[in-house]
Amino acid sequence: MKVKTEQFTHVAEQELKNVRTRALLDYISSIIDARREEAMSSFSDPAAALAYGRAIRAEAIMRMPELLEEFEKKAAAHGAVVLWARDSKEANDIVLRLAKERGIRYVTKGKSMVTEEIGLNDVLKANGIEVFEADLGEFIAQLLERPPFHIVGPAINIPVDEICKIFLERGIMREPTTDPVALGAAARAFLRDKFHHLQMGITGVNMAVAETGTIINVENEGNIRFAKSSPRTQVSLMTLEKVVPTMNDAMHLLRLLCRNCTAQKISAYVSMDSGPKKADEIDGPEELFIIVIDNGRSRFYGDIQAREALRCIRCGACMYGCPVYMKIGGYPYGWAYSGPMGQVLNPLLLGLDKTQDLYRACTLCGKCKEICPSGIDHPKMFLSYRAKDVEGDEIYKGKRRSWKESAAVELLTWGIRRAWRWNLGAKATRPAINRYADDGKLKNIKGTFEGWFRSRDFPSMAERTFHERMDGRDSSETNHCRSEEEPTGKQCK
Amino acid sequence: MGTNTTTRDEILGRLRDASRGELPKRPALPPLVELSWSREHLIEKFIENLVEQTAVVHRCKDYVTAADTLTEIATLHRLHKVLASTDGIIETLNLRAWAEKAGVNLFFARDFSDRDSYKDFVFDGAEAGITGVDYAIAESGTLCIVHDKNQPRLVSLAPITHIAVVPVERIYPVYEQVIENVFGKDRPPHSHVTFITGPSMTADIQGVPFKGMHGPKRLIVILVG
Ligand code: SF4
Numbered sequence: 180m181k182v183k184t185e186q187f188t189h190v191a192e193q194e195l196k197n198v199r200t201r202a203l204l205d206y207i208s209s210i211i212d213a214r215r216e217e218a219m220s221s222f223s224d225p226a227a228a229l230a231y232g233r234a235i236r237a238e239a240i241m242r243m244p245e246l247l248e249e250f251e252k253k254a255a256a257h258g259a260v261v262l263w264a265r266d267s268k269e270a271n272d273i274v275l276r277l278a279k280e281r282g283i284r285y286v287t288k289g290k291s292m293v294t295e296e297i298g299l300n301d302v303l304k305a306n307g308i309e310v311f312e313a314d315l316g317e318f319i320a321q322l323l324e325r326p327p328f329h330i331v332g333p334a335i336n337i338p339v340d341e342i343c344k345i346f347l348e349r350g351i352m353r354e355p356t357t358d359p360v361a362l363g364a365a366a367r368a369f370l371r372d373k374f375h376h377l378q379m380g381i382t383g384v385n386m387a388v389a390e391t392g393t394i395i396n397v398e399n400e401g402n403i404r405f406a407k408s409s410p411r412t413q414v415s416l417m418t419l420e421k422v423v424p425t426m427n428d429a430m431h432l433l434r435l436l437c438r439n440c441t442a443q444k445i446s447a448y449v450s451m452d453s454g455p456k457k458a459d460e461i462d463g464p465e466e467l468f469i470i471v472i473d474n475g476r477s478r479f480y481g482d483i484q485a486r487e488a489l490r491c492i493r494c495g496a497c498m499y500g501c502p503v504y505m506k507i508g509g510y511p512y513g514w515a516y517s518g519p520m521g522q523v524l525n526p527l528l529l530g531l532d533k534t535q536d537l538y539r540a541c542t543l544c545g546k547c548k549e550i551c552p553s554g555i556d557h558p559k560m561f562l563s564y565r566a567k568d569v570e571g572d573e574i575y576k577g578k579r580r581s582w583k584e585s586a587a588v589e590l591l592t593w594g595i596r597r598a599w600r601w602n603l604g605a606k607a608t609r610p611a612i613n614r615y616a617d618d619g620k621l622k623n624i625k626g627t628f629e630g631w632f633r634s635r636d637f638p639s640m641a642e643r644t645f646h647e648r649m650d651g652r653d654s655s656e657t658n659h660c661r662s663e664e665e666p667t668g669k670q671c672k
Numbered sequence: 673m674g675t676n677t678t679t680r681d682e683i684l685g686r687l688r689d690a691s692r693g694e695l696p697k698r699p700a701l702p703p704l705v706e707l708s709w710s711r712e713h714l715i716e717k718f719i720e721n722l723v724e725q726t727a728v729v730h731r732c733k734d735y736v737t738a739a740d741t742l743t744e745i746a747t748l749h750r751l752h753k754v755l756a757s758t759d760g761i762i763e764t765l766n767l768r769a770w771a772e773k774a775g776v777n778l779f780f781a782r783d784f785s786d787r788d789s790y791k792d793f794v795f796d797g798a799e800a801g802i803t804g805v806d807y808a809i810a811e812s813g814t815l816c817i818v819h820d821k822n823q824p825r826l827v828s829l830a831p832i833t834h835i836a837v838v839p840v841e842r843i844y845p846v847y848e849q850v851i852e853n854v855f856g857k858d859r860p861p862h863s864h865v866t867f868i869t870g871p872s873m874t875a876d877i878q879g880v881p882f883k884g885m886h887g888p889k890r891l892i893v894i895l896v897g
Contacts, residue, residue: 203878203879223702223703224702230699231698238695241692241695269679337877360880362877364884370886371795399872401829401872401887405830408825447869447872448887450866453862454863457821462790462825463825
């Protein structure tokens with residue numbers, strides 16, 4: 180998948196004009212909190228359930244190396260083949276090699292964010308292997324060549340007439356319809372044939388359980404179950420952070436995931452594999468490959484604050500909770516992961532330089548942090564990314580500011596340390612800054628601070644400082660204040 | 673294909689080299705109130721949760737009435753060809769005798785000479801799949817199937833209707849107990865375990881929910897006892 184994170188502002192401007200998307204997001208916005216809260220209220224103690232889930236995720240990330248080793252050992256003992264990949268290329272090469280060795284012509288893929296992250300579809304396609312996204316939303320997004328709009332509802336924004344058009348064009352159906360159910364039925368009929376003759380199924384992984392060597396998938400449609408039942412070869416891809424300590428932990432996270440994701444107590448299907456099928460079973464994979472992908476994660480794992488990003492269980496709740504996402508939708512974020520979780524993860528995976536707008540497109544309202552079942556403090560992370568970026572952090576590829584801006588900030592830092600410097604400076608810079616005033620507002624200061632004003636205005640500066648006005652040297656000013664702003668006659672000073 | 677040890681060691685090495693930080697203390701596990709439910713309440717909640725997901729639930733006092741209910745279902749949905757699992761519950765139900773009486777063509781996975789012909793039938797021939805379940809879970813109205821040679825995976829997935837037979841004594845309050853039974857210490861590992869809660873569904877087009885996306889459109893549960 181092409182990374183388009185640098186086009187954030189441009190795409191956001193476009194999407195803000197998309198009335199249909201805006202209407203859908205406004206509608207979701209009006210119901211989503213109540214739905215999630217209702218789902219969470221089926222816990223006897225929702226706050227305790229949330230806290231326990233967060234503790235599991237914190238522990239899982241902290242114990243990641245040992246848990247991964249244990250998981251690998253157990254999974255291998257059940258007959259699964261666990262393979263490791265440093266980056267996208269290695270992961271894609273493994274899948275490609277497995278497919279080629281088996282003479283595979285096509286694969287179906289369950290919804291899996293990691294395969295979006297590594298761009299698996301493009302690689303397989305370029306090598307003559309067709310990929311059918313089998314989750315309805317991904318299927319539609321794939322036909323339209325769009326990135327996922329939301330990690331849970333990748334095509335939830337696409338209007339029915341557009342789906343009808345592409346289905347007719349691609350021969351998915353013959354008669355036009357705009358009925359969502361009929362469109363779904365057409366996709367079912369088309370993909371059913373693919374499932375029937377499937378030789379290799381590709382899935383992601385929601386949780387990998389160290390204690391038992393089991394991989395768990397959570398879904399509603401059944402496409403992942405088909406990918407695990409019909410073909411002779413199953414390939415499941417996971418990133419490092421999917422590992423959890425125990426089966427009981429997985430069950431608790433399952434409860435939280437489904438409630439926060441789709442407001443369900445549990446999704447329609449949860450499937451758990453511990454190795455391939457046994458010799459006497461008639462269906463299920465004869466071979467199960469589990470590919471564990473790093474793709475940059477182990478590099479920032481040493482940073483205790485950054486590693487918090489790995490706690491995410493991809494429930495998608497923070498997106499529908501985010502006031503920015505709910506205006507612009509998922510496309511501006513420009514990659515597999517959107518909304519607050521994308522803003523947290525993408526900068527670490529792609530670099531602070533390529534994701535400049537992502538960690539700044541935030542009001543710091545803290546809603547994402549408040550609802551996140553994994554206990555991620557998104558706003559704190561955005562602030563730390565901003566600081567690292569300005570400082571030009573080398574590990575995270577911070578961009579650093581222009582020498583002029585840095586010098587100006589240095590000067591300011593020096594200036595505010597002594598009152599006399601500050602007073603003098605404040606007096607001296609006022610007229611200089613006010614040259615840029617337009618209708619009482621500073622909208623842009625050419626050169627040094629340009630970027631700063633892109634999304635902010637600043638009131639122009641008063642001619643005299645507060646102290647000058649208040650220290651009583653000018654009694655008419657003080658009187659003026661008294662008469663206009665304090666009609667009750669209270670002292671201004 | 674051997675495992676790629678260098679890559680593995682390099683990744684794990686980097687993770688291990690990182691400072692671990694202090695292991696946070698886990699708060700107390702929130703109480704699972706379901707554990708205090710009476711048997712009847714468990715059954716009620718199980719039904720309530722499952723029906724909420726549009727499953728149809730019939731409660732029968734024994735296997736004889738369960739077979740009668742099955743005949744009614746077959747008539748209602750005009751079932752002529754069905755595929756069944758061969759797990760203990762289905763054996764107890766004596767499905768062969770039932771099928772003869774009800775005039776339904778009954779197939780088991782073992783009737784097919786190979787995987788491909790079995791798949792052809794399960795995808796294109798079977799109008800319904802009938803299975804027992806290993807466990808049921810009241811907290812969310814969930815069926816748990818532990819797959820093995822008697823409980824093939826596609827029977828409950830590919831046909832448009834899934835009929836599940838659930839003895840009430842297999843209903844447990846919460847996931848944890850079922851997990852203990854299936855994955856507990858010294859249990860032989862099962863290659864595949866499925867939780868099923870309602871028919872296949874989606875809401876991927878404009879948030880409009882509908883059933884039968886890829887798997888069954890109908891889930892019918894016959895509760896025995
Ligand atoms: S960051 Fe938290 S709320 Fe957002 S998707 Fe991940 S787990 Fe869910």
